[in-house]
Amino acid sequence: MIIEFDGEVFRWDAREDSSWFFTSVPPELSEEIREIPRPYRGFGSVRVRARVGGSEWTTSIFPSSGSGSYVLPLKKAVRTAEDLIDGGPVTVRLEVLDG
Template identity: 40%
Template sequence: MDADLARFLRDELGHAPEAGAGPWPESWNVRGPVWLWQGSDGAPTKGAWYFLTIDGETAQAIRAGAVNAAAWGSVYVEATVGGTTWRTSLFPSKAHGGWLLPLKAAVRKAEKIVDGTEVEAVLVLA
C-alpha cells in the first residue's frame, strides 16, 4: 500500500463501528460526487484513489448495523453503482463524519466515472 495512503487512512479513521440494535434497512442508497484523494503534497498519487463520502443519517445507520469490524475499523459491504456490483470495505472518516467508499479502477472504467462525477451507490452490509 502507498505510504501516503496508509497515513491518510490512519488520520481519517474514527472509532471502530459498534454493534447496534436494529432495525435498519437491508440496503442504503447514497448519492454524491466522487472525489480524487490528493497526496500529502496536494498532488494526485500514483495509485489514484477515488472515494464517495457517506455521511449523515446513513453513516450513523451503517455504524449501528455493522457488527463485524475489519481492519482499521472498516466495514465490509457489497456496493452497486450503475450496473456494477462488487464487495469492498467502507473506511471510517473523522474528517467527513462518516464513511469513505473506495471506487476501484474497474468500477470507474465500467461506469465512466471521473473525479466530480455524481453517482448513486446502493450499499448492503456483507
C-alpha cells in the same frame, strides 16, 4: 441493511500522485451503519457489497477522519465501466455484510 444514496466522486488528495477515488456515504446513513452491532475490523472498516450502475463488487467502507462519514473506494474498473470522473455524480447501492 441496504442503503442507496447519491454522491460525488473525489480523488484522495493526501498525495499528489494518488489514483485512489472515493465517494462519501452521507452522514445520517453513516450513523445508521455505525449503530449496527458487529465485531471490530481493521481501521474500523465495514464489509459491503456495492453497486454502481451495472457494476457490483464486494469491498469495505472506511471511516473518514474528521467527517464522521464512511467512504467507499471506487476502483478503476468501476470508474471506467460506469464513466465516473473526479467531481462527477455517482449513485450507489450498498448492502452491509457485517452485522
